[in-house]
Each structure stands twice: as C-alpha cells, then as structure tokens.
Amino acid sequence: xxxxxxxxxxxxxxxxxxxxxxxxxxxxxxxxxxxxxxxxxxxxxxxxxxxxxxxxxxxxxxxxxxxxxxxxxxxxxxxxxxxxxxxxxxxxxxxxxxxxxxxxxxxxxxxxxxxxxxxxxxxxxxxxxxxxxxxxxxxxxxxxxxxxxxxxxxxxxxxxxxxxxxxxxxxxxxxxxxxxxxxxxxxxxxxxxxxxxxxxxxxxxxxxxxxxxxxxxxxxxxxxxxxxxxxxxxxxxxxxxxxxxxxxxxxxxxxxxxxxxxxxxxxxxxxxxxxxxxxxxxxxxxxxxxxxxxxxxxxxxxxxxxxxxxxxxxxxxxxxxxxxxxxxxxxxxxxxxxxxxxxxxxxxxxxxxxxxxxxxxxxxxxxxxxxxxxxxxxxxxxxxxxxxxxxxxxxxxxxxxxxxxxxxxxxxxxxxxxxxxxxxxxxxxxxxxxxxxxxxxxxxxxxxxxxxxxxxxxxxxxxxxxxxxxxxxxxxxxxxxxxxxxxxxxxxxxxxxxxxxxxxxxxxxxxxxxxxxxxxxxxxxxxxxxxxxxxxxxxxxxxxxxxxxxxxxxxxxxxxxxxxxxxxxxxxxxxxx
RNA sequence: GCGCCAGUAGCUCAAUGGAUAGAGCGUUGGUCUACGAAACCAAAGGCUGAAGGUUCGAAUCCUUCCUGGCGCACCA
Numbered sequence: 001x002x003x004x005x006x007x008x009x010x011x012x013x014x015x016x017x018x019x020x021x022x023x024x025x026x027x028x029x030x031x032x033x034x035x036x037x038x039x040x041x042x043x044x045x046x047x048x049x050x051x052x053x054x055x056x057x058x059x060x061x062x063x064x065x066x067x068x069x070x071x072x073x074x075x076x077x078x079x080x081x082x083x084x085x086x087x088x089x090x091x092x093x094x095x096x097x098x099x100x101x102x103x104x105x106x107x108x109x110x111x112x113x114x115x116x117x118x119x120x121x122x123x124x125x126x127x128x129x130x131x132x133x134x135x136x137x138x139x140x141x142x143x144x145x146x147x148x149x150x151x152x153x154x155x156x157x158x159x160x161x162x163x164x165x166x167x168x169x170x171x172x173x174x175x176x177x178x179x180x181x182x183x184x185x186x187x188x189x190x191x192x193x194x195x196x197x198x199x200x201x202x203x204x205x206x207x208x209x210x211x212x213x214x215x216x217x218x219x220x221x222x223x224x225x226x227x228x229x230x231x232x233x234x235x236x237x238x239x240x241x242x243x244x245x246x247x248x249x250x251x252x253x254x255x256x257x258x259x260x261x262x263x264x265x266x267x268x269x270x271x272x273x274x275x276x277x278x279x280x281x282x283x284x285x286x287x288x289x290x291x292x293x294x295x296x297x298x299x300x301x302x303x304x305x306x307x308x309x310x311x312x313x314x315x316x317x318x319x320x321x322x323x324x325x326x327x328x329x330x331x332x333x334x335x336x337x338x339x340x341x342x343x344x345x346x347x348x349x350x351x352x353x354x355x356x357x358x359x360x361x362x363x364x365x366x367x368x369x370x371x372x373x374x375x376x377x378x379x380x381x382x383x384x385x386x387x388x389x390x391x392x393x394x395x396x397x398x399x400x401x402x403x404x405x406x407x408x409x410x411x412x413x414x415x416x417x418x419x420x421x422x423x424x425x426x427x428x429x430x431x432x433x434x435x436x437x438x439x440x441x442x443x444x445x446x447x448x449x450x451x452x453x454x455x456x457x458x459x460x461x462x463x464x465x466x467x468x469x470x471x472x473x474x475x476x477x478x479x480x481x482x483x484x485x486x487x488x489x490x491x492x493x494x495x496x497x498x499x500x501x502x503x504x505x506x507x508x509x510x511x512x513x514x515x516x517x518x519x520x521x522x523x524x525x526x527x528x529x530x531x532x533x534x535x536x537x538x539x540x541x542x543x544x545x546x547x548x549x550x551x552x553x554x555x556x557x558x559x560x561x562x563x564x565x566x567x568x569x570x571x572x573x574x575x576x577x
Numbered sequence: 578g579c580g581c582c583a584g585u586a587g588c589u590c591a592a593u594g595g596a597u598a599g600a601g602c603g604u605u606g607g608u609c610u611a612c613g614a615a616a617c618c619a620a621a622g623g624c625u626g627a628a629g630g631u632u633c634g635a636a637u638c639c640u641u642c643c644u645g646g647c648g649c650a651c652c653a
Binding site for chain 2: 005034035036038039040043047048049052053055056062085086087088130131133168171172173176198309310311320321322324325326327328329330332334335336339359360361362363364365367387389390431432433435436437438439441444447448449450451452453455456459462463466467468469470471474507510511515516519522523524527530531533534535537538539540541542555576577
C-alpha cells in the first residue's frame with residue numbers, strides 16, 4: 001500500500017532533478033521536500049510548499065519554481081491533477097484510483113496498514129516497570145498503555161519488538177516491603193508490633209499476611225531474617241501486577257530483574273568503566289560549582305556520618321545541576337547504578353531503538369543513564385524516551401482523586417477497569433499527547449453514548465458489522481460489485497480517509513507519539529464515518545442493487561480499517577453493542 | 578532559587594515552520610414510518626498566557642516575563 005506523502009516527496013525531488021538537468025532550474029542541493037495534506041478541498045488532497053522552500057537556494061521566485069515542478073512532475077496513476085496556486089503545488093487524487101483502493105483494502109484485510117520499513121530490526125519498549133510493592137496505579141498505567149501501543153505501532157512498521165518490564169527486586173524499598181508484611185503477619189497473629197515508619201500501609205499487605213498464614217501458619221513468628229517476607233510479598237505482588245496488566249491487554253515478553261545486574265557483576269563493571277573515564281569520585285558530599293545557587297537545606301536532608309559515597313560527575317557529563325550518588329557510604333549502590341547497567345544491557349542486546357516510557361518525575365534520572373551510556377562508548381541515541389505527565393482521576397463534580405502507594409490511598413488499575421472497562425482505560429490514557437497532563441473523567445468514560453469517544457469509534461465498527469449481517473440476511477452480495485460506482489463525493493471522502501491509516505502509523509512511530517493514532521481514530525475516521533454512513537445507504541430500496549454491492553464493499557473496507565485501528569490501540573472491535 | 582513539561586473556543590484537547598488555527602463535549606436551534614437516535618444536521622464561540630526577535634511565512638524556533646504541574650535524596 002502506497003504512502004502518498006512519501007511517494008509525492010520522492011517524485012517532487014525527481015522533478016527538481018529533471019528540471020535542473022533540463023536547465024529550467026539552476027543547480028543546488030535539494031533539501032528534503034515537504035508534502036502535507038491540503039487544508040481545504042478546493043486545494044486538492046495533498047500540497048507542497050516546496051517552491052517556497054527552494055526559492056532561496058534557486059534564487060528564483062516561487063511562482064517560477066512552481067511552473068518548473070509542474071512541468072517536470074513524473075506522472076503517476078494516483079494523481080489526477082497537479083496545480084500551482086500561489087507558492088504551493090496542489091495534488092488531486094484520481095477518483096478511479098481511490099475507488100480501486102476499496103478492493104485493495106479488502107484484499108489486504110488484516111494486513112492493511114502493515115509496512116516493512118524496518119523489517120529485520122529489533123526494537124524494545126520498556127514501560128510500567130513499577131516496583132513490586134503494591135497494585136499498579138493509574139499513574140503507571142498511562143505509561144503502560146503508551147508503551148504497549150507504541151510496541152504495536154512499531155511492529156506494524158516491521159520492527160521485531162520486545163516489551164520489557166524492569167523489575168526492581170533489590171534495594172531498600174523491598175526491605176521495607178518485607179518489614180511491612182512481617183508487621184502485618186505478626187499483627188494478624190495477635191502479637192504486638194510496631195508498624196515500620198515508612199512501611200506500606202495498603203490493605204493488600206493484610207491480604208498477603210493472611211495468605212502467608214494460610215501457607216505457613218505461625219512458623220515465621222521467630223524469623224529474624226526479612227528475606228522470607230520480602231520474597232513472598234515480591235512474588236505475590238508481581239503476580240497480581242501481571243494479572244492487572246493483562247486485563248488491559250498489556251503483556252510483556254521479558255521481565256528483567258534488577259538483581260540480575262548484581263548477580264552477573266554488571267553493576268561493578270559499569271562502575272569500574274566509569275571510573276576509568278574519570279567520571280566518578282569518592283567524597284563525603286558532592287562537589288559543587290563555585291557559584292552554585294542551591295536550596296540551602298537540600299544536602300543536609302540526610303546528615304551523613306558514615307563516610308564517603310561514590311559520585312557520578314553529572315555536571316561535567318551533561319551539565320546537570322548536581323552530581324548524583326552511585327554508591328552509598330554503606331557500600332550499597334543507589335538505584336541509579338543498576339539502572340545504568342540495565343540500559344547498557346539493552347544496548348548490548350542490540351535494540352535500536354530501545355524506547356523507555358517514563359513518568360515526568362523520572363526525567364533527571366534518565367538523563368544520567370543516557371549520558372553515562374554515551375560516555376561508555378555506546379551510541380546513546382539508540383536509547384529513546386517518552387516522558388509522560390501525570391494522570392488525575394476526576395469525577396462528575398470535578399473532584400480529584402490521587403494517591404500514593406505508601407499511604408495505601410489510590411485508585412488501582414483493577415478498580416478503574418472494573419469501573420469503566422479496558423477499552424476506555426486504554427483510550428483515555430492514550431488520547432492525549434504524553435506532554436500534557438490528563439484529567440481522566442471517570443463519568444465520561446462510563447457513558448455509553450456519542451459523548452464517549454470509545455463508543456463513538458467502536459460504534460462505527462458495529463455499524464459496519466451490522467450492515468454486513470443485514471446484507472447476508474437479505475441475500476445481497478458484494479462479490480462482483482464494481483467499486484467504480486462509488487462516485488458520490490461522500491463515498492470518495494471516506495475512501496480518502498481510510499487510506500490515511502498508514503501515514504498516521506508512520507507519523508506516530510516517527511514522533512513516538514501514539515496519541516496521534518487515537519486522535520485520528522476519533523476526530524478523523526469515526527467523525528467522518530458516521531455522517532457518511534447515515535447518508536450513504538447501501539440497502540435502502542431506492543439504491544440499485546449494483547450500487548448496493550459497491551457500498552457494501554466500501555463498508556467492508558471501512559470495517560477493516562476500523563478494526564485495524566482499534567487493534568493497534570489494543571482495543572476491542574465489537575461486532576455488536 | 579534552578580531544571581523539565583504545559584498554557585490554543587465556556588470545558589477537554591489537536592494541529593510536519595506553510596494557505597482563512599481545527600475537533601469533541603457543553604450551549605442554542607433543527608432531524609426518527611430507512612442497515613442501531615448508543616445516530617445525524619446547523620449556528621454561535623479565538624489578538625494561540627504577555628512582550629520582543631528569527632523567517633518569504635510562527636501556535637510551532639530563540640530571548641525575557643506571567644501562571645500551573647512535576648522534579649531538584651547516600652528513596653525507587
């Protein structure tokens with residue numbers, strides 16, 4: 001399936017070269033030429049401001065360049081006319097070609113919109129990567145949906161994609177988790193305990209304690225080691241997280257354990273390599289710039305009594321404000337060192353790109369990781385990141401609910417899925433640019449009406465399925481229908497929209513911006529579909545039987561595109577409501 | 578104080594440096610003896626937070642300010 005903007009850009013470049021050869025344009029280096037959708041129907045379907053781009057290098061007026069471009073433009077079956085208007089060159093698609101695309105889409109079926117640009121290349125998407133300390137929160141799931149959708153999009157452009165979950169099963173938080181479980185365990189057994197000050201207060205810890213009692217009884221009462229509690233909690237919570245994520249269609253190919261970069265020594269190897277590059281030093285406090293203008297209380301938050309820590313020269317490495325700790329004075333690494341080792345592992349495993357989906361609060365950490373990988377001699381550009389802003393749940397009164405895992409006050413993913421369903425969770429998490437905060441309107445997500453984009457999009461698919469059923473009941477076949485009967489401007493407009501899918505996929509992948517697909521699905525595809533379907537009746541008694549068949553084909557093609565679009569977003573495509 | 582992100586219609590948001598900035602919701606007014614009204618049509622609604630700059634052309638790039646979110650741990 002042809003991607004028109006791409007193909008037009010190539011043909012334009014050819015036109016420039018031919019014009020140069022013919023002496024109609026002077027010689028100059030040809031920059032990448034832009035092709036856009038025309039803003040208005042009277043301007044045709046696609047347009048290029050190439051003449052204005054080239055005016056400077058060619059030292060000619062745009063109008064003259066337009067003439068040269070038009071006269072040298074290589075003809076092609078899908079372009080009906082090429083016109084110059086002002087400094088723009090406008091392209092109009094051929095009706096006959098558009099009509100044939102209906103058959104082409106039906107022939108492609110589920111493969112419509114699949115491209116092979118990156119065939120044979122391996123990409124990775126890391127997302128969610130929550131600590132196994134509690135239920136998956138709504139904040140985390142935004143990253144999960146963005147990542148999973150991105151993985152689907154990358155696959156549809158030919159990449160082989162691994163979805164990976166980085167699993168922090170080491171470090172202090174896990175100890176706190178173990179202590180929390182032990183406290184609840186003892187409490188359930190009627191023993192007086194003091195709950196750890198920073199412990200996890202959520203009710204699920206009681207549930208785990210009950211499970212542990214069911215499994216082991218009071219055998220662990222005298223247990224001094226925190227490990228049995230830690231391991232039990234970690235394993236059970238991980239299972240619960242996995243199950244929650246599966247409910248919204250997010251499945252991982254690989255769970256990467258933080259412990260593994262300790263076990264294989266990668267953590268210390270990375271530290272040694274950074275030390276060899278002179279990027280690490282030992283000191284009681286981080287070194288500071290002479291004119292450092294810092295919050296006075298920042299470094300004294302935790303008074304350090306126990307000796308030197310090991311610091312990464314983040315300021316030197318990437319112009320950061322502060323150097324960051326890699327190894328605590330206790331000799332235990334901070335999370336940042338294993339994180340660097342982990343990303344080095346991604347690069348060693350050959351992923352290009354390795355995309356990391358992170359919440360806005362992790363941006364500084366990521367910069368260190370990327371810079372460190374670069375300093376170690378890797379092409380750090382292979383590591384890509386999508387930073388997303390936070391999600392706030394809003395109810396009908398506009399009240400906000402948010403929470404923290406520590407306090408045990410949150411809306412967990414499971415609760416949200418129970419409430420609004422998987423499709424709505426995915427759609428609303430996806431529909432906005434990662435850069436903007438989301439107010440997740442629970443009441444809107446619950447609605448089963450046109451106000452709710454989820455239903456609006458899915459209902460378009462339902463209508464396509466419905467008409468196919470009715471046609472079958474009435475014995476109307478589209479088997480030998482002639483697509484060239486689809487001459488109504490509204491029919492042609494719908495075909496134009498259907499064939500945009502590959503372009504949208506390409507843009508979403510190029511910009512690592514899966515919201516572009518969600519936006520298109522609602523505001524472009526479904527928005528155009530419904531009025532068309534309303535007006536363009538296939539099975540009405542006034543419609544000649546030949547035309548009925550053609551229109552059934554149009555809706556069969558629309559069904560394929562809608563199903564494919566929903567599938568890329570990880571949403572279901574119901575046959576009936 | 579410093580850094581990152583955002584500020585576009587009443588609300589929620591789109592918009593590769595390109596033509597007169599677009600949708601949805603809401604509002605107002607219309608459409609049901611037709612494949613699902615869980616739908617459709619129409620109207621009103623904007624100095625793109627402010628001011629400068631770069632450019633043939635700026636919501637988009639640069640500078641400075643204002644407002645909001647998130648960071649600025651030997652937590653993850």
